[in-house]
Amino acid sequence: MYRRMSMMSNTSVFAATTFTNPFINADSPDNDVIRVGNTFYMTSTTMHMNPGVPIMKSYDLVNWEIVNYVYDTYANNDAQNLNNGQNEYGKGSWASSLRYYNGIYYVSFGSNSTGKTYIYQTSNIETGPWTSSVLGNYYHDASLLFDNGRVFLVYGSDNISIIELTADAKAIKPGGLNQVIISAASNIAGSSFIVKAEGAHIQKIKGMYYIFLICWPSGGKRTQLTYRASSLTGPYTGQVSLNDSGIAQGGIVDTPSGSWYAMLFKDSGAIGRMPYLVPVTWSNNWPVFGVNGKAPLTMDVPVEGYPEKKVYASDEFSSSQASSQLIANGGFENATISPWTNNNTAIVAATTTDYYSGSKSLFVSGRQQTAAGPKQVITGKVTAGGMYHFSAKVKYTEGPATKQFNFGIQNGPSYTGISILGSTTLTKGQWGTIQGTYTLPAGADLSQTFIFIETPYSSTPDPTNDLMNFYVDDVSFTGTSSSEATLKKEWQWNHNPDNTHWSLTQRPGFMRMTTGKVSKSILDARNTLTQRTFGPKSTGIIAMETSGMKDGDYSGLAAFQAKYGFVGIKMNGTSKSIVMVNASSGAMTEVASVPFTQNRVYLKLICDFTNQTDKAYFYYSLDGTNWTAIGNTLQMSYTIPHFMGYRFALFNYATKSTGGFVDFDYLNLQ
Ligand SMILES: [Ca+2]
Ligand SMILES: [Ca+2]
Structure with missing residues (x-):
């Protein structure tokens, strides 16, 4: 009704x-x-x-x-x-x-x-x-x-x-x-x-x-x-x-x-x-x-009048301008200070002695230079031309009555890439805020980027007036992320992602996956991107572009569990083929292989869970319209090693050398 x-x-x-x-x-x-x-x-x-x-x-x-x-x-x-x-x-x-x-x-x-x-x-x-x-x-x-x-x-x-x-x-x-x-x-x-x-x-x-x-x-x-x-x-x-x-x-x-x-x-x-x-x-x-x-x-329905919602979603991988937090552990509340480290010579450690919020802050001591202090690498998270909002809470308790503190960034390996983004003159014993906005220059060297907190430069710093200890809390750096923020919430990575090897912005409109390790199979590959299958029948269709693949690479669309199956592209030397793999025996078995010479391919996986028939069927298309069945039927089975229902999985892994990539255009779920 x-x-x-x-x-x-x-x-x-x-x-x-x-x-x-x-x-x-x-x-x-x-x-x-x-x-x-x-x-x-x-x-x-x-x-x-x-x-x-x-x-x-x-x-x-x-x-x-x-x-x-x-x-x-x-x-x-x-x-x-x-x-x-x-x-x-x-x-x-x-x-x-x-x-x-x-x-x-x-x-x-x-x-x-x-x-x-x-x-x-x-x-x-x-x-x-x-x-x-x-x-x-x-x-x-x-x-x-x-x-x-x-x-x-x-x-x-x-x-x-x-x-x-x-x-x-x-x-x-x-x-x-x-x-x-x-x-x-x-x-x-x-x-x-x-x-x-x-x-x-x-x-x-x-x-x-x-x-x-x-x-x-x-x-x-x-x-x-x-x-x-x-x-x-x-x-x-x-x-x-x-x-x-x-x-x-x-x-x-x-x-x-x-x-x-x-x-x-x-x-x-x-x-x-x-x-x-x-x-x-x-x-x-x-x-x-x-x-x-x-x-x-x-x-x-217990409460009437609300619209339909699902826990899975199609995705075009279009880049959004959503603002996201690029700093991890900005409040220093985690078990360790990771990924914070020290910039120049300083001791940086979490403390419960003083804090702006939560129950901890970062205490900076042992400073040998004015730039010595906390540092967090944000390489790969920022884009040239992007606008960012920065903020940090800072406090010091010894030395002069007031002191200027800077929020800085370094783009590239050279000190010439340093910019002071904002400064605030603090009063001893009181928390203060350094904040503002920053537009990352178009020509910036983005091979490495980190932010840091410091006192103003002096070539002959005075221990009392320049190199005082200080506390930092609630560090924030938000803006258009080059990667993380724009994936839809329905996606989950298999295990921890390697965020340096996927991007939604390197090629706008596509999810680019670059291999970062050599894997034995999809089971130990990183950055496999998944969503739930759903019943009674669900279909997943992807379009994928493969010109960046390297010898030994596999990429495609899997029905993912311990006893997985997939349809995908295999690169062997300089030749590509469309393969169907069935691992229901527990071993990766290549069931079918068809020569493939173009860049773009369409892959389809149909899962039938009707009355627990639990079968998966695999197809490919060269034009997105005419489909060809490939390989055999995967008898899906829920096994305890994974303890999870089958997932649609987009993957790209290397078996010989790293650095190859594929571009996923979309996942369409029906
Ligand atoms: Ca805190
Ligand atoms: Ca797309």
Whole structure:
């Protein structure tokens, strides 16, 4: 059923009044949902894909769009960077918890790669910035609880445990609560299990503590459990809340008008794990899931009148003029000061002694020259002719009553590329701001670029009056990014991207991917760009230009999982061919090869998930109109090494030498 929304244009817009589960017909597992006012926000697990932990937004619980991510990268080790044969497939970030408390949004997640738990927080969930804290241990499927000024993580498998955090949610609280609160939580659902009770979501509702869990009894399906207690530490009593088709795992949320829903998900074959919205009613303060013990497939939309939204999108790769932040860790709130370094001879270190915002700033000491201070490289992020806004908070506490500080930039390796962008005369002991705008000259040497903070030049600097220690915080440099800002939010890179080897501006209108390492296969290639496949059938079409490819390069369009398949261009010597590769056996097998002599090619991938048939079909075209099937059918299978639904993947990797490139014109999703 549809209801007319408006007659503002010639095309009437109709909003559905009913919907069908799964409400997102694509991979979106481990959802955690909150409501703030009339807006719902939801996180999900995307494992080894970055940026990671998508923030999805909805007004009706059915139509969701990706508005942000919690991090660009959460760690930078070999596993995250696909270096030295390492990877973090199926690991990365797991089962996040999303909470809103006193104006701050909090997201926690654990990583099986690093064995740590991460807590991010922000006052603006849609734009950030996020600050991160790292707990030294991995807390499995942890759920955040804010309760009367205290903060807890509830986590674990079968024996569900609680551990207390500091009030700012940044660390484990010494001497805080730390105990098992539900022992053998699985036992209310059976006696032997494929998966014991886990996936905790704790919520306090009308003074009662509810802990939602999932378990998977042997011979049965994934099952939703609810425990409750009037005291945080128990005793908890539990019951089976839903045992229907494996739809389970998640918490509950209410609409502004007071209707309750559970946000659960179901394993669904090669497409991944898809989310299900289940109505919840209350009986004797127990939530009752579903209707007569079943999760309805078709339901009324919880909040009517909002337009359709998707978590995937076609992209023309057109350059936008969006302004983006080019400085990383500008508030010095991260675990390390990276990517900040020292300029000339200075000691630069994060400090909690003084700060302008957050809980840390950068302390600069040991200065030997007036230019000595903090430095951040922004090579590749700026373009000649671009206009940039810069700002930094600076403070010093010893020496003259007032002192001038400069915000500078150096374009190119020579000091002749230095420009002072702005200056402010500070008063001792007070934070001040250096800010302004800067247009990068047309002829600037962009082979290397960095920004820095300094005191004015003197060839014979005085230790007291020129080389004083100082603090820096909230450094910002925004403008038209040469790369990062313009990718649509629906894209995620496989593992950490190498941002120096892709560009949306080197050739406007195209995504240029340049190889930066020699790879064995697509599985250890960097800068593979992905989006979710979707059901019941989805088609991805790309146009790609290949004149920059080098001997040994592969590029094209993949159905990406451990058992991947692709159609693409292979360069062998000076000859190109269109190849179809099928890796369903676990080994990369070239099934078909057709000679190819032109620059531009069109590639198509059709995924059929109808009734979990899970088949992928591959095609190519020389003109974008006439299509030819190539190779064989890929039998897609959801495998645990990747632990993720199949993705459409645009790739370009080298097997012999680096430096080749391809230009992707568009991805068209149907
Ligand atoms: Ca700060
Ligand atoms: Ca284009």
